[in-house]
Amino acid sequence: MNISFYKYQGAGNDFIVIDHREAPLKNIDNALVAQLCDRRFGIGGDGLMFLTSHPEYDFEMHYYNADGNVGTMCGNGGRCIVAFAKHLGIIENETNFLAVDGPHYAKITEEGNWVELQMIDVEQIANDEDAFVLNTGSPHYVKEVSGLEALDVYKHGYEIRNNDTYKVNGINVNFVEKKPNHLFVRTFERGVEDETYACGTGVTAVAMAMAKKDNRIGHIETPVKVLGGNLEIKFNYNGQVFSDVFLCGPAEKVFEGKIIV
Numbered sequence: 001m002n003i004s005f006y007k008y009q010g011a012g013n014d015f016i017v018i019d020h021r022e023a024p025l026k027n028i029d030n031a032l033v034a035q036l037c038d039r040r041f042g043i044g045g046d047g048l049m050f051l052t053s054h055p056e057y058d059f060e061m062h063y064y065n066a067d068g069n070v071g072t073m074c075g076n077g078g079r080c081i082v083a084f085a086k087h088l089g090i091i092e093n094e095t096n097f098l099a100v101d102g103p104h105y106a107k108i109t110e111e112g113n114w115v116e117l118q119m120i121d122v123e124q125i126a127n128d129e130d131a132f133v134l135n136t137g138s139p140h141y142v143k144e145v146s147g148l149e150a151l152d153v154y155k156h157g158y159e160i161r162n163n164d165t166y167k168v169n170g171i172n173v174n175f176v177e178k179k180p181n182h183l184f185v186r187t188f189e190r191g192v193e194d195e196t197y198a199c200g201t202g203v204t205a206v207a208m209a210m211a212k213k214d215n216r217i218g219h220i221e222t223p224v225k226v227l228g229g230n231l232e233i234k235f236n237y238n239g240q241v242f243s244d245v246f247l248c249g250p251a252e253k254v255f256e257g258k259i260i261v
């Protein structure tokens with residue numbers, strides 16, 4: 001059986017995307033997802049998403065990490081599946097869709113290449129020594145460092161993700177360095193178990209943690225550079241709650257093909 005797949009990337013976070021409205025894949029098991037995401041034995045991707053229909057929303061997003069496990073929210077994946085829904089003709093430039101962490105509003109600008117995705121409100125930020133821990137749809141650890149270009153993100157990210165506190169449930173580990181006009185962020189992703197080129201829920205968590213650390217209040221826009229490009233995070237912060245949170249960045253179809261199963 002031939003099943004159409006698409007590859008999308010958002011700031012270098014790359015995903016296999018499948019239109020599953022007619023459920024072409026009968027048995028979705030973790031081993032198959034992991035094999036499709038494998039960069040040598042499969043298509044390759046940081047994750048895989050199925051788009052299905054939903055009675056109350058434009059569509060539903062189902063996200064799997066590259067290791068084959070069902071993931072929590074993926075921000076860049078969310079931006080990519082919005083571009084995919086437009087490609088399929090399900091939506092035009094605005095949408096309300098459902099993901100694992102609830103409903104999301106998104107809008108597409110600049111000829112379809114830039115997607116602004118609303119993320120969940122966040123209220124709680126915990127501390128782990130000098131790092132911050134928060135959930136922006138996925139769990140994140142945020143640590144400010146210097147010399148981030150040269151940091152061994154795999155080594156340090158792996159150690160934190162697998163320490164006694166986080167080993168069982170896992171966590172995504174973000175390192176951030178403040179630059180004059182932006183934040184530079186590198187992320188070790190749970191479920192990929194490696195550094196990725198971008199992590200949308202991660203940069204959202206970083207922007208919030210830095211706003212809290214610097215006691216900033218009001219409407220805050222944070223440009224972020226990641227290994228795969230540029231993202232921007234916008235939110236309102238009243239000192240307690242981060243609301244009207246938007247993750248903004250590119251989302252691009254790069255490839256399409258057939259899976260033979």
Ligand SMILES: N[C@H](CCC[C@H](N)C(=O)O)C(=O)O
Binds near residue numbers: 070075171192200202
């Ligand atoms: N790359 C994703 C995060 C995927 C979440 C996953 N790594 C997990 O925690 O299950 C993003 O853009 O937000």
